[in-house]
Amino acid sequence: MGNTGNEKEPVIPVSNIEVDSGMYYQVGDDDEDQSSGNSQSECVSLTSSITDYPFEHGRRYHKYAEGQYFLPNDETEQDRLDMHHHIFLKLLYGKLTLAPLDQYPPRRVLDVGCGTGIWALDMAELYPEAEIVGIDLSPIQPNLVLPNCRFEIDDAELEWTYPPNHFDFIHSRMLSSSIRDWVHYMGQIYKHLTPGGHVEIIEHALELGCDDNSYPADCPLSIYMITWKKALDIMGLANMPVKAKEYLEGAGFIDITEEIRHMPVGPWPKDPHLKEIGHWALVNTETSFEAYGLALFTRVLGMSAESARELCLGAQRDCGNRHIHVYLSNFFYLARKPYDINVDHPGGM
Template structure:
Protein backbone atom coordinates (compact mmCIF):
# COMPACT_ATOMS: atom_id res chain seq x y z
CA UNK A 1 0.00 0.00 0.00
CA UNK A 2 3.06 2.29 0.07
CA UNK A 3 2.40 3.58 -3.42
CA UNK A 4 4.68 6.00 -5.22
CA UNK A 5 3.21 9.33 -6.33
CA UNK A 6 4.22 11.08 -9.56
CA UNK A 7 2.52 14.39 -10.29
CA UNK A 8 -0.60 13.36 -8.39
CA UNK A 9 -0.85 9.84 -9.88
CA UNK A 10 -0.16 6.72 -7.78
CA UNK A 11 2.04 3.85 -8.97
CA UNK A 12 3.01 0.43 -7.63
CA UNK A 13 5.15 0.28 -4.50
CA UNK A 14 8.94 0.40 -4.76
CA UNK A 15 8.91 -3.04 -3.16
CA UNK A 16 7.45 -4.40 -6.40
CA UNK A 17 8.18 -3.47 -9.99
CA UNK A 18 9.03 0.19 -9.61
CA UNK A 19 9.63 0.63 -13.36
CA UNK A 20 6.14 -0.40 -14.45
CA UNK A 21 4.85 2.54 -16.43
CA UNK A 22 1.08 2.78 -15.78
CA UNK A 23 -0.56 4.12 -12.61
CA UNK A 24 -2.67 1.94 -10.32
CA UNK A 25 -5.28 4.58 -9.46
CA UNK A 26 -8.99 4.65 -10.26
CA UNK A 27 -8.62 6.60 -13.50
CA UNK A 28 -6.24 4.02 -14.95
CA UNK A 29 -8.36 1.11 -13.69
CA UNK A 30 -11.31 2.55 -15.61
CA UNK A 31 -9.20 2.33 -18.77
CA UNK A 32 -8.29 -1.26 -17.86
CA UNK A 33 -12.00 -2.14 -17.70
CA UNK A 34 -12.67 -0.44 -21.05
CA UNK A 35 -9.72 -2.32 -22.56
CA UNK A 36 -11.23 -5.57 -21.35
CA UNK A 37 -14.45 -4.69 -23.11
CA UNK A 38 -12.92 -3.79 -26.48
CA UNK A 39 -10.77 -6.93 -26.51
CA UNK A 40 -13.84 -9.04 -25.76
CA UNK A 41 -15.73 -7.38 -28.63
CA UNK A 42 -12.68 -7.81 -30.89
CA UNK A 43 -12.70 -11.54 -30.14
CA UNK A 44 -16.42 -11.80 -30.91
CA UNK A 45 -17.52 -11.79 -27.27
CA UNK A 46 -15.02 -14.43 -26.18
CA UNK A 47 -13.04 -14.10 -22.97
CA UNK A 48 -10.26 -16.32 -24.34
CA UNK A 49 -9.28 -18.19 -27.50
CA UNK A 50 -7.52 -21.28 -26.12
CA UNK A 51 -9.64 -24.45 -26.41
CA UNK A 52 -9.89 -25.16 -22.69
CA UNK A 53 -12.41 -27.81 -21.54
CA UNK A 54 -15.77 -26.84 -20.06
CA UNK A 55 -14.89 -28.60 -16.81
CA UNK A 56 -11.74 -26.52 -16.18
CA UNK A 57 -10.96 -26.60 -12.46
CA UNK A 58 -8.17 -24.14 -11.59
CA UNK A 59 -7.35 -20.93 -13.45
CA UNK A 60 -4.63 -18.33 -12.91
CA UNK A 61 -4.89 -14.76 -14.22
CA UNK A 62 -1.49 -13.03 -14.23
CA UNK A 63 -1.52 -9.22 -14.08
CA UNK A 64 -5.21 -9.12 -13.28
CA UNK A 65 -5.32 -5.31 -12.82
CA UNK A 66 -8.89 -4.40 -11.88
CA UNK A 67 -9.73 -8.11 -11.78
CA UNK A 68 -12.41 -7.76 -14.44
CA UNK A 69 -11.29 -10.72 -16.60
CA UNK A 70 -11.03 -13.05 -13.59
CA UNK A 71 -14.48 -11.97 -12.35
CA UNK A 72 -16.12 -12.49 -15.75
CA UNK A 73 -14.43 -15.87 -16.13
CA UNK A 74 -15.54 -16.95 -12.65
CA UNK A 75 -19.12 -15.99 -13.51
CA UNK A 76 -19.03 -18.08 -16.69
CA UNK A 77 -17.35 -21.05 -15.00
CA UNK A 78 -18.82 -21.23 -11.47
CA UNK A 79 -17.20 -24.62 -10.81
CA UNK A 80 -13.70 -23.32 -11.48
CA UNK A 81 -11.39 -21.80 -8.86
CA UNK A 82 -9.92 -18.57 -10.24
CA UNK A 83 -6.90 -16.75 -8.81
CA UNK A 84 -5.95 -13.28 -10.06
CA UNK A 85 -2.58 -11.75 -9.19
CA UNK A 86 -1.19 -8.24 -9.44
CA UNK A 87 1.36 -5.91 -7.88
CA UNK A 88 -1.27 -3.84 -6.04
CA UNK A 89 -4.50 -4.71 -4.18
CA UNK A 90 -6.71 -2.67 -6.52
CA UNK A 91 -9.37 -5.32 -7.12
CA UNK A 92 -12.91 -5.10 -5.71
CA UNK A 93 -13.97 -6.92 -2.55
CA UNK A 94 -17.42 -7.90 -3.83
CA UNK A 95 -16.61 -10.77 -6.20
CA UNK A 96 -17.96 -14.22 -7.12
CA UNK A 97 -17.26 -16.82 -4.44
CA UNK A 98 -14.98 -18.82 -6.75
CA UNK A 99 -12.47 -16.00 -7.39
CA UNK A 100 -9.79 -14.56 -5.14
CA UNK A 101 -6.95 -12.11 -5.60
CA UNK A 102 -3.36 -12.28 -4.40
CA UNK A 103 -0.42 -9.89 -4.41
CA UNK A 104 2.35 -11.28 -6.56
CA UNK A 105 5.08 -10.19 -8.97
CA UNK A 106 5.17 -12.43 -12.02
CA UNK A 107 8.77 -11.42 -12.76
CA UNK A 108 9.88 -13.13 -9.53
CA UNK A 109 9.91 -16.93 -9.03
CA UNK A 110 6.35 -18.21 -8.94
CA UNK A 111 5.31 -19.75 -5.64
CA UNK A 112 2.76 -22.29 -6.89
CA UNK A 113 3.60 -25.96 -7.13
CA UNK A 114 4.10 -27.78 -10.41
CA UNK A 115 0.98 -28.84 -12.31
CA UNK A 116 -1.31 -26.56 -10.31
CA UNK A 117 -3.49 -24.85 -12.96
CA UNK A 118 -5.50 -26.06 -15.93
CA UNK A 119 -5.40 -22.63 -17.59
CA UNK A 120 -2.99 -19.71 -17.17
CA UNK A 121 -4.12 -16.41 -18.65
CA UNK A 122 -1.84 -13.39 -19.22
CA UNK A 123 -2.76 -10.12 -20.91
CA UNK A 124 -1.06 -6.79 -21.62
CA UNK A 125 2.18 -7.34 -19.73
CA UNK A 126 4.22 -5.25 -22.19
CA UNK A 127 6.46 -2.88 -20.29
CA UNK A 128 6.40 -5.11 -17.22
CA UNK A 129 8.36 -8.21 -18.26
CA UNK A 130 12.09 -8.21 -18.98
CA UNK A 131 12.57 -11.94 -19.57
CA UNK A 132 9.70 -13.45 -21.57
CA UNK A 133 11.41 -16.85 -21.76
CA UNK A 134 11.48 -17.09 -17.97
CA UNK A 135 7.86 -15.94 -17.73
CA UNK A 136 6.68 -18.76 -19.98
CA UNK A 137 8.95 -21.29 -18.27
CA UNK A 138 7.23 -20.46 -14.99
CA UNK A 139 3.80 -20.68 -16.64
CA UNK A 140 4.73 -24.06 -18.13
CA UNK A 141 5.86 -25.38 -14.76
CA UNK A 142 2.63 -24.54 -12.93
CA UNK A 143 0.32 -25.75 -15.72
CA UNK A 144 -1.11 -29.25 -15.52
CA UNK A 145 -0.13 -31.70 -18.30
CA UNK A 146 -2.61 -31.10 -21.10
CA UNK A 147 -3.45 -27.65 -19.72
CA UNK A 148 -3.30 -24.39 -21.66
CA UNK A 149 -1.50 -21.05 -21.36
CA UNK A 150 -2.63 -17.95 -23.26
CA UNK A 151 -0.84 -14.63 -23.71
CA UNK A 152 -2.38 -11.49 -25.26
CA UNK A 153 -0.08 -8.57 -26.02
CA UNK A 154 -0.32 -5.34 -27.98
CA UNK A 155 2.19 -3.47 -30.10
CA UNK A 156 1.60 0.04 -28.84
CA UNK A 157 2.79 1.85 -31.96
CA UNK A 158 -0.06 3.61 -33.79
CA UNK A 159 0.09 2.91 -37.54
CA UNK A 160 -2.00 3.60 -40.63
CA UNK A 161 -2.26 1.85 -44.00
CA UNK A 162 -3.34 4.96 -45.91
CA UNK A 163 -0.75 7.48 -44.76
CA UNK A 164 -3.10 9.42 -42.50
CA UNK A 165 -0.77 9.02 -39.49
CA UNK A 166 1.71 11.67 -40.62
CA UNK A 167 5.39 11.78 -39.58
CA UNK A 168 4.85 15.07 -37.73
CA UNK A 169 1.68 13.94 -35.93
CA UNK A 170 1.45 13.58 -32.17
CA UNK A 171 0.89 9.89 -32.78
CA UNK A 172 4.42 9.68 -34.17
CA UNK A 173 6.31 12.44 -32.37
CA UNK A 174 4.80 11.79 -28.95
CA UNK A 175 3.09 8.41 -28.52
CA UNK A 176 5.19 6.22 -30.82
CA UNK A 177 8.41 8.00 -29.92
CA UNK A 178 7.93 7.42 -26.18
CA UNK A 179 7.32 3.70 -26.61
CA UNK A 180 10.13 3.24 -29.13
CA UNK A 181 12.68 4.87 -26.83
CA UNK A 182 11.32 3.53 -23.54
CA UNK A 183 12.94 0.10 -23.90
CA UNK A 184 16.45 1.53 -23.68
CA UNK A 185 15.55 3.99 -20.93
CA UNK A 186 13.42 1.72 -18.72
CA UNK A 187 15.17 -1.53 -19.58
CA UNK A 188 11.95 -3.41 -20.37
CA UNK A 189 10.88 -4.37 -23.92
CA UNK A 190 7.75 -2.73 -25.31
CA UNK A 191 7.98 -4.14 -28.87
CA UNK A 192 6.66 -7.56 -27.89
CA UNK A 193 5.14 -8.32 -31.31
CA UNK A 194 7.92 -6.87 -33.45
CA UNK A 195 10.52 -8.85 -31.52
CA UNK A 196 8.32 -11.99 -31.60
CA UNK A 197 8.82 -12.47 -27.86
CA UNK A 198 5.62 -14.44 -27.18
CA UNK A 199 5.96 -17.17 -29.82
CA UNK A 200 9.63 -17.76 -29.13
CA UNK A 201 9.01 -17.98 -25.39
CA UNK A 202 6.20 -20.53 -25.89
CA UNK A 203 8.47 -22.65 -28.08
CA UNK A 204 11.44 -22.41 -25.72
CA UNK A 205 9.28 -23.43 -22.75
CA UNK A 206 8.17 -26.63 -24.51
CA UNK A 207 4.51 -25.96 -25.32
CA UNK A 208 2.85 -27.77 -28.20
CA UNK A 209 -0.11 -26.94 -30.45
CA UNK A 210 1.02 -23.30 -30.37
CA UNK A 211 -1.47 -21.04 -32.13
CA UNK A 212 -1.01 -17.38 -33.07
CA UNK A 213 -3.92 -15.03 -33.78
CA UNK A 214 -3.13 -11.51 -34.97
CA UNK A 215 -5.61 -8.64 -34.96
CA UNK A 216 -5.62 -4.98 -35.87
CA UNK A 217 -7.75 -2.77 -33.69
CA UNK A 218 -8.63 0.77 -34.80
CA UNK A 219 -8.09 3.91 -32.77
CA UNK A 220 -11.43 5.69 -33.18
CA UNK A 221 -14.72 4.77 -34.81
CA UNK A 222 -13.57 5.35 -38.40
CA UNK A 223 -13.93 1.78 -39.84
CA UNK A 224 -16.98 0.99 -41.97
CA UNK A 225 -17.26 -2.43 -40.33
CA UNK A 226 -19.72 -1.98 -37.47
CA UNK A 227 -17.96 -4.28 -35.01
CA UNK A 228 -14.53 -2.77 -35.66
CA UNK A 229 -16.02 0.71 -35.38
CA UNK A 230 -17.34 -0.24 -31.93
CA UNK A 231 -13.93 -1.60 -30.96
CA UNK A 232 -12.30 1.61 -32.18
CA UNK A 233 -14.69 3.78 -30.19
CA UNK A 234 -13.79 1.95 -26.99
CA UNK A 235 -10.08 2.14 -27.82
CA UNK A 236 -10.52 5.88 -28.30
CA UNK A 237 -12.39 6.08 -25.00
CA UNK A 238 -9.74 4.25 -23.01
CA UNK A 239 -7.04 6.56 -24.38
CA UNK A 240 -9.00 9.77 -23.96
CA UNK A 241 -9.85 8.69 -20.43
CA UNK A 242 -6.18 8.41 -19.46
CA UNK A 243 -3.67 9.26 -22.17
CA UNK A 244 -1.72 10.88 -19.34
CA UNK A 245 -1.56 7.59 -17.44
CA UNK A 246 -0.11 5.80 -20.45
CA UNK A 247 2.60 8.42 -21.03
CA UNK A 248 3.47 10.37 -17.85
CA UNK A 249 6.02 7.91 -16.44
CA UNK A 250 7.56 7.28 -19.87
CA UNK A 251 7.88 11.02 -20.53
CA UNK A 252 9.74 11.52 -17.24
CA UNK A 253 12.06 8.60 -18.07
CA UNK A 254 12.67 9.38 -21.76
CA UNK A 255 12.48 13.19 -21.92
CA UNK A 256 13.22 14.11 -18.30
CA UNK A 257 10.82 14.79 -15.46
CA UNK A 258 10.67 18.54 -16.00
CA UNK A 259 11.12 18.56 -19.79
CA UNK A 260 8.78 21.14 -21.39
CA UNK A 261 6.10 20.32 -23.92
CA UNK A 262 4.29 17.45 -22.23
CA UNK A 263 0.92 19.14 -21.74
CA UNK A 264 1.06 20.55 -25.27
CA UNK A 265 1.60 17.08 -26.72
CA UNK A 266 -1.26 15.72 -24.62
CA UNK A 267 -3.60 18.36 -26.05
CA UNK A 268 -2.57 17.59 -29.65
CA UNK A 269 -2.85 13.85 -28.97
CA UNK A 270 -6.41 14.26 -27.72
CA UNK A 271 -7.33 16.25 -30.84
CA UNK A 272 -5.90 13.53 -33.08
CA UNK A 273 -7.75 10.84 -31.16
CA UNK A 274 -11.02 12.61 -32.02
CA UNK A 275 -10.10 13.17 -35.68
CA UNK A 276 -11.99 10.65 -37.86
CA UNK A 277 -9.81 11.54 -40.83
CA UNK A 278 -6.86 9.86 -39.14
CA UNK A 279 -7.19 6.10 -39.66
CA UNK A 280 -4.84 4.88 -36.96
CA UNK A 281 -4.70 1.37 -35.57
CA UNK A 282 -2.62 -0.81 -33.28
CA UNK A 283 -1.87 -4.52 -33.40
CA UNK A 284 -2.56 -7.21 -30.84
CA UNK A 285 -1.46 -10.84 -30.80
CA UNK A 286 -2.93 -13.83 -28.99
CA UNK A 287 -0.63 -16.80 -28.51
CA UNK A 288 -1.74 -19.97 -26.76
CA UNK A 289 -0.22 -23.39 -26.33
CA UNK A 290 -0.73 -26.67 -24.51
CA UNK A 291 1.59 -28.35 -22.07
CA UNK A 292 2.20 -31.90 -23.36
CA UNK A 293 0.15 -34.54 -21.61
CA UNK A 294 3.29 -36.60 -21.13
CA UNK A 295 5.10 -33.74 -19.44
Protein backbone atom coordinates (compact mmCIF):
# COMPACT_ATOMS: atom_id res chain seq x y z
CA MET A 1 0.00 0.00 0.00
CA GLY A 2 1.02 3.65 -0.08
CA ASN A 3 2.70 5.62 2.66
CA THR A 4 3.02 9.20 3.71
CA GLY A 5 6.24 9.48 1.76
CA ASN A 6 8.62 10.90 4.35
CA GLU A 7 11.59 9.93 2.19
CA LYS A 8 13.09 12.70 0.08
CA GLU A 9 12.31 12.43 -3.60
CA PRO A 10 15.06 12.97 -6.17
CA VAL A 11 14.52 15.85 -8.54
CA ILE A 12 13.34 14.46 -11.90
CA PRO A 13 13.28 16.85 -14.87
CA VAL A 14 9.88 17.23 -16.51
CA SER A 15 11.33 16.93 -19.99
CA ASN A 16 14.40 15.68 -21.84
CA ILE A 17 14.36 12.25 -20.23
CA GLU A 18 17.73 10.67 -20.92
CA VAL A 19 17.61 7.47 -22.97
CA ASP A 20 19.56 4.45 -21.80
CA SER A 21 21.78 4.05 -24.85
CA GLY A 22 22.98 0.65 -23.65
CA MET A 23 19.45 -0.60 -23.07
CA TYR A 24 18.17 -3.53 -25.06
CA TYR A 25 14.94 -5.36 -24.46
CA GLN A 26 13.28 -7.97 -26.56
CA VAL A 27 9.51 -7.69 -26.56
CA GLY A 28 8.67 -9.54 -29.72
CA ASP A 29 9.99 -10.15 -33.19
CA ASP A 30 13.33 -8.33 -33.43
CA ASP A 31 12.78 -7.29 -37.03
CA GLU A 32 9.52 -5.52 -36.27
CA ASP A 33 10.13 -4.48 -32.63
CA GLN A 34 6.72 -5.73 -31.59
CA SER A 35 5.45 -6.70 -28.19
CA SER A 36 3.53 -9.92 -28.10
CA GLY A 37 0.60 -8.61 -26.06
CA ASN A 38 0.74 -11.71 -23.87
CA SER A 39 2.49 -10.40 -20.73
CA GLN A 40 0.97 -10.39 -17.67
CA SER A 41 -26.10 12.26 -8.55
CA GLU A 42 -28.32 10.08 -6.87
CA CYS A 43 -26.70 7.31 -5.03
CA VAL A 44 -28.48 4.11 -6.05
CA SER A 45 -28.80 0.82 -4.22
CA LEU A 46 -27.27 -2.29 -5.72
CA THR A 47 -29.89 -4.20 -7.69
CA SER A 48 -29.71 -6.88 -10.37
CA SER A 49 -30.28 -4.23 -13.04
CA ILE A 50 -27.00 -2.51 -12.08
CA THR A 51 -25.04 -5.72 -12.61
CA ASP A 52 -26.85 -6.75 -15.78
CA TYR A 53 -23.82 -5.56 -17.72
CA PRO A 54 -23.94 -5.04 -21.50
CA PHE A 55 -21.26 -6.63 -23.69
CA GLU A 56 -19.75 -5.19 -26.86
CA HIS A 57 -17.15 -6.90 -29.03
CA GLY A 58 -16.26 -9.29 -26.23
CA ARG A 59 -15.81 -6.62 -23.53
CA ARG A 60 -18.11 -5.85 -20.61
CA TYR A 61 -19.31 -2.30 -19.87
CA HIS A 62 -21.21 -0.31 -17.23
CA LYS A 63 -24.97 -0.77 -16.96
CA TYR A 64 -25.57 2.33 -14.85
CA ALA A 65 -25.39 5.39 -17.14
CA GLU A 66 -25.12 2.88 -19.97
CA GLY A 67 -23.39 4.16 -23.09
CA GLN A 68 -22.07 7.38 -21.50
CA TYR A 69 -18.74 5.92 -20.39
CA PHE A 70 -16.64 4.07 -22.92
CA LEU A 71 -14.12 2.17 -20.77
CA PRO A 72 -14.99 -1.44 -19.86
CA ASN A 73 -15.42 -2.78 -16.33
CA ASP A 74 -14.56 -6.47 -16.79
CA GLU A 75 -11.82 -8.41 -15.02
CA THR A 76 -9.24 -7.51 -17.68
CA GLU A 77 -9.93 -3.83 -17.09
CA GLN A 78 -9.87 -4.26 -13.32
CA ASP A 79 -6.39 -5.78 -13.56
CA ARG A 80 -5.29 -2.84 -15.72
CA LEU A 81 -6.67 -0.32 -13.23
CA ASP A 82 -4.88 -1.99 -10.32
CA MET A 83 -1.63 -2.00 -12.30
CA HIS A 84 -2.13 1.68 -13.11
CA HIS A 85 -2.52 2.35 -9.38
CA HIS A 86 0.82 0.63 -8.88
CA ILE A 87 2.35 2.92 -11.51
CA PHE A 88 0.98 5.99 -9.72
CA LEU A 89 2.52 4.77 -6.47
CA LYS A 90 5.84 4.55 -8.29
CA LEU A 91 5.38 8.05 -9.75
CA LEU A 92 4.74 9.39 -6.24
CA TYR A 93 7.48 7.35 -4.53
CA GLY A 94 4.97 5.35 -2.50
CA LYS A 95 2.64 8.20 -1.59
CA LEU A 96 -1.09 7.99 -2.23
CA THR A 97 -1.43 11.73 -2.78
CA LEU A 98 0.55 14.94 -2.99
CA ALA A 99 -2.03 16.72 -0.80
CA PRO A 100 -0.65 18.04 2.52
CA LEU A 101 -2.66 15.73 4.76
CA ASP A 102 -0.04 14.91 7.39
CA GLN A 103 -0.50 18.11 9.39
CA TYR A 104 -4.29 17.88 9.44
CA PRO A 105 -5.34 14.24 8.93
CA PRO A 106 -8.69 14.05 7.13
CA ARG A 107 -11.86 12.90 8.83
CA ARG A 108 -13.86 12.27 5.65
CA VAL A 109 -12.42 11.47 2.22
CA LEU A 110 -14.20 11.02 -1.11
CA ASP A 111 -12.65 9.12 -4.01
CA VAL A 112 -14.55 9.99 -7.20
CA GLY A 113 -14.51 7.31 -9.89
CA CYS A 114 -12.86 4.84 -7.52
CA GLY A 115 -12.72 1.94 -9.99
CA THR A 116 -11.68 -1.21 -8.16
CA GLY A 117 -11.44 0.78 -4.93
CA ILE A 118 -7.73 0.11 -4.47
CA TRP A 119 -6.79 3.74 -3.71
CA ALA A 120 -9.66 4.13 -1.24
CA LEU A 121 -8.71 0.90 0.52
CA ASP A 122 -5.10 2.05 0.85
CA MET A 123 -6.31 5.37 2.28
CA ALA A 124 -8.55 3.56 4.76
CA GLU A 125 -5.54 1.64 6.02
CA LEU A 126 -3.32 4.72 6.14
CA TYR A 127 -5.96 6.82 7.97
CA PRO A 128 -7.90 4.36 10.18
CA GLU A 129 -9.72 7.19 11.97
CA ALA A 130 -11.06 8.64 8.73
CA GLU A 131 -14.22 7.72 6.84
CA ILE A 132 -13.32 6.84 3.24
CA VAL A 133 -16.05 6.80 0.59
CA GLY A 134 -15.51 5.63 -2.99
CA ILE A 135 -18.06 6.14 -5.76
CA ASP A 136 -18.19 4.57 -9.19
CA LEU A 137 -20.67 3.53 -11.86
CA SER A 138 -20.14 -0.20 -11.26
CA PRO A 139 -19.94 -2.33 -8.09
CA ILE A 140 -16.59 -3.91 -8.95
CA GLN A 141 -15.03 -3.17 -5.55
CA PRO A 142 -14.34 -5.86 -2.91
CA ASN A 143 -17.16 -6.88 -0.57
CA LEU A 144 -14.86 -7.35 2.41
CA VAL A 145 -13.35 -3.98 3.30
CA LEU A 146 -12.02 -2.16 6.33
CA PRO A 147 -14.78 -0.80 8.59
CA ASN A 148 -13.87 2.83 7.79
CA CYS A 149 -14.29 2.33 4.03
CA ARG A 150 -17.43 1.97 1.94
CA PHE A 151 -18.36 2.09 -1.73
CA GLU A 152 -21.42 3.54 -3.42
CA ILE A 153 -22.79 3.36 -6.96
CA ASP A 154 -23.18 6.90 -8.22
CA ASP A 155 -22.73 9.16 -11.22
CA ALA A 156 -20.42 12.04 -10.35
CA GLU A 157 -21.99 14.20 -13.05
CA LEU A 158 -25.35 14.23 -11.26
CA GLU A 159 -26.13 16.40 -8.24
CA TRP A 160 -24.32 15.08 -5.19
CA THR A 161 -26.48 14.15 -2.22
CA TYR A 162 -23.80 14.61 0.46
CA PRO A 163 -24.14 17.51 2.91
CA PRO A 164 -22.32 20.72 2.01
CA ASN A 165 -18.92 21.24 3.67
CA HIS A 166 -18.68 17.49 4.33
CA PHE A 167 -15.36 16.10 3.04
CA ASP A 168 -11.89 17.18 4.15
CA PHE A 169 -10.26 15.74 1.02
CA ILE A 170 -11.65 14.83 -2.41
CA HIS A 171 -9.56 12.75 -4.80
CA SER A 172 -10.28 12.71 -8.55
CA ARG A 173 -7.99 10.67 -10.79
CA MET A 174 -8.20 9.99 -14.53
CA LEU A 175 -11.79 11.16 -15.12
CA SER A 176 -11.20 13.19 -18.29
CA SER A 177 -12.89 10.40 -20.25
CA SER A 178 -16.08 10.62 -18.22
CA ILE A 179 -16.69 14.22 -17.08
CA ARG A 180 -18.31 16.45 -19.69
CA ASP A 181 -19.17 19.52 -17.63
CA TRP A 182 -16.06 20.35 -15.63
CA VAL A 183 -17.45 23.67 -14.42
CA HIS A 184 -20.34 21.87 -12.76
CA TYR A 185 -18.07 19.10 -11.48
CA MET A 186 -15.64 21.55 -9.85
CA GLY A 187 -18.59 23.36 -8.32
CA GLN A 188 -19.80 20.11 -6.77
CA ILE A 189 -16.38 19.45 -5.31
CA TYR A 190 -16.20 23.00 -3.91
CA LYS A 191 -19.65 22.78 -2.38
CA HIS A 192 -19.01 19.52 -0.54
CA LEU A 193 -15.50 20.23 0.72
CA THR A 194 -15.06 21.55 4.23
CA PRO A 195 -13.63 25.08 4.52
CA GLY A 196 -9.88 24.59 4.29
CA GLY A 197 -10.33 21.18 2.66
CA HIS A 198 -8.18 20.02 -0.26
CA VAL A 199 -8.92 18.58 -3.68
CA GLU A 200 -6.48 16.69 -5.89
CA ILE A 201 -7.22 16.45 -9.61
CA ILE A 202 -5.00 14.05 -11.59
CA GLU A 203 -5.26 13.85 -15.37
CA HIS A 204 -2.95 12.90 -18.20
CA ALA A 205 -2.08 14.72 -21.40
CA LEU A 206 -3.95 13.92 -24.60
CA GLU A 207 -0.71 13.65 -26.58
CA LEU A 208 2.43 11.63 -26.02
CA GLY A 209 5.69 13.44 -25.40
CA CYS A 210 9.01 12.64 -27.07
CA ASP A 211 12.32 14.46 -26.61
CA ASP A 212 14.53 12.86 -29.28
CA ASN A 213 12.38 12.81 -32.45
CA SER A 214 12.05 9.01 -32.24
CA TYR A 215 8.25 9.11 -32.51
CA PRO A 216 7.24 8.97 -36.21
CA ALA A 217 4.24 11.08 -37.16
CA ASP A 218 2.84 8.34 -39.37
CA CYS A 219 3.29 5.33 -37.08
CA PRO A 220 0.22 3.44 -35.76
CA LEU A 221 0.77 4.86 -32.26
CA SER A 222 0.56 8.42 -33.60
CA ILE A 223 -2.48 7.56 -35.72
CA TYR A 224 -4.15 5.99 -32.67
CA MET A 225 -3.58 9.12 -30.57
CA ILE A 226 -4.91 11.40 -33.33
CA THR A 227 -7.96 9.19 -33.84
CA TRP A 228 -8.58 8.92 -30.10
CA LYS A 229 -8.44 12.69 -29.62
CA LYS A 230 -10.80 13.17 -32.59
CA ALA A 231 -13.37 10.89 -30.95
CA LEU A 232 -12.95 12.70 -27.62
CA ASP A 233 -13.52 16.03 -29.36
CA ILE A 234 -16.78 14.73 -30.83
CA MET A 235 -17.91 13.61 -27.37
CA GLY A 236 -16.87 16.89 -25.74
CA LEU A 237 -14.28 15.16 -23.57
CA ALA A 238 -11.05 16.75 -24.81
CA ASN A 239 -10.94 19.81 -22.53
CA MET A 240 -8.74 18.41 -19.77
CA PRO A 241 -6.19 18.80 -18.32
CA VAL A 242 -5.33 22.05 -20.08
CA LYS A 243 -8.10 24.01 -18.37
CA ALA A 244 -7.94 22.42 -14.93
CA LYS A 245 -6.42 25.47 -13.24
CA GLU A 246 -9.01 27.69 -14.90
CA TYR A 247 -11.83 25.46 -13.68
CA LEU A 248 -10.45 25.37 -10.14
CA GLU A 249 -10.10 29.15 -10.04
CA GLY A 250 -13.60 29.59 -11.42
CA ALA A 251 -15.03 27.37 -8.70
CA GLY A 252 -13.43 29.53 -6.00
CA PHE A 253 -10.41 27.44 -4.98
CA ILE A 254 -7.17 29.00 -3.77
CA ASP A 255 -3.55 27.85 -3.33
CA ILE A 256 -3.72 26.08 -6.68
CA THR A 257 -0.58 24.23 -7.71
CA GLU A 258 0.30 22.17 -10.77
CA GLU A 259 2.95 19.47 -10.95
CA ILE A 260 3.83 17.35 -13.98
CA ARG A 261 5.27 13.86 -13.67
CA HIS A 262 6.16 11.90 -16.76
CA MET A 263 5.38 8.22 -17.25
CA PRO A 264 7.77 6.72 -19.81
CA VAL A 265 6.22 3.98 -21.94
CA GLY A 266 8.86 1.27 -22.08
CA PRO A 267 12.07 0.72 -20.07
CA TRP A 268 14.09 3.06 -22.28
CA PRO A 269 15.05 5.79 -19.73
CA LYS A 270 18.53 5.72 -18.23
CA ASP A 271 17.22 6.72 -14.80
CA PRO A 272 16.48 3.46 -12.87
CA HIS A 273 13.31 4.81 -11.27
CA LEU A 274 11.84 5.95 -14.58
CA LYS A 275 13.02 2.71 -16.22
CA GLU A 276 10.94 0.70 -13.72
CA ILE A 277 7.91 2.92 -14.29
CA GLY A 278 8.39 2.51 -18.03
CA HIS A 279 8.45 -1.26 -17.68
CA TRP A 280 5.09 -1.33 -15.89
CA ALA A 281 3.64 1.23 -18.27
CA LEU A 282 4.61 -0.98 -21.20
CA VAL A 283 2.93 -3.99 -19.61
CA ASN A 284 -0.14 -1.84 -19.00
CA THR A 285 -0.39 -1.01 -22.71
CA GLU A 286 -1.25 -4.63 -23.46
CA THR A 287 -4.85 -3.85 -22.56
CA SER A 288 -4.96 -0.04 -22.22
CA PHE A 289 -5.21 0.82 -25.91
CA GLU A 290 -8.22 -1.45 -26.38
CA ALA A 291 -9.76 -0.25 -23.12
CA TYR A 292 -9.58 3.39 -24.19
CA GLY A 293 -10.17 2.92 -27.89
CA LEU A 294 -12.44 -0.01 -28.72
CA ALA A 295 -15.83 1.35 -27.66
CA LEU A 296 -14.89 4.93 -28.53
CA PHE A 297 -13.80 4.10 -32.07
CA THR A 298 -16.76 1.83 -32.82
CA ARG A 299 -19.49 3.91 -31.12
CA VAL A 300 -18.34 7.40 -32.04
CA LEU A 301 -16.37 6.99 -35.26
CA GLY A 302 -18.26 4.02 -36.68
CA MET A 303 -15.17 1.87 -37.09
CA SER A 304 -15.57 -1.89 -37.26
CA ALA A 305 -14.38 -3.84 -34.25
CA GLU A 306 -11.74 -5.47 -36.44
CA SER A 307 -10.35 -2.12 -37.63
CA ALA A 308 -10.43 -0.66 -34.12
CA ARG A 309 -8.60 -3.65 -32.66
CA GLU A 310 -6.02 -3.53 -35.46
CA LEU A 311 -5.28 0.11 -34.65
CA CYS A 312 -5.06 -0.65 -30.91
CA LEU A 313 -2.67 -3.53 -31.57
CA GLY A 314 -0.51 -1.41 -33.86
CA ALA A 315 -0.23 1.31 -31.20
CA GLN A 316 0.71 -1.24 -28.56
CA ARG A 317 3.37 -2.73 -30.83
CA ASP A 318 4.90 0.70 -31.35
CA CYS A 319 5.17 1.11 -27.58
CA GLY A 320 7.18 -2.11 -27.57
CA ASN A 321 9.56 -0.74 -30.19
CA ARG A 322 12.83 -0.03 -28.38
CA HIS A 323 13.62 2.73 -30.85
CA ILE A 324 10.52 4.80 -29.97
CA HIS A 325 10.91 6.82 -26.75
CA VAL A 326 7.58 8.31 -25.71
CA TYR A 327 6.14 9.32 -22.37
CA LEU A 328 2.77 10.37 -21.03
CA SER A 329 2.63 13.53 -18.93
CA ASN A 330 0.50 13.31 -15.78
CA PHE A 331 -0.79 16.56 -14.30
CA PHE A 332 -1.32 16.78 -10.54
CA TYR A 333 -3.46 19.75 -9.44
CA LEU A 334 -3.88 20.61 -5.78
CA ALA A 335 -6.22 23.29 -4.47
CA ARG A 336 -7.84 24.37 -1.22
CA LYS A 337 -11.28 25.69 -0.37
CA PRO A 338 -10.88 28.99 1.50
CA TYR A 339 -12.04 29.43 5.07
CA ASP A 340 -13.87 32.70 4.35
CA ILE A 341 -16.57 31.24 2.11
CA ASN A 342 -18.55 33.60 -0.06
CA VAL A 343 -21.91 31.85 -0.34
CA ASP A 344 -22.74 33.93 -3.39
CA HIS A 345 -19.71 32.65 -5.31
CA PRO A 346 -20.83 30.65 -8.35
CA GLY A 347 -18.46 27.83 -7.37
CA GLY A 348 -20.37 27.40 -4.14
CA MET A 349 -23.45 26.35 -6.11
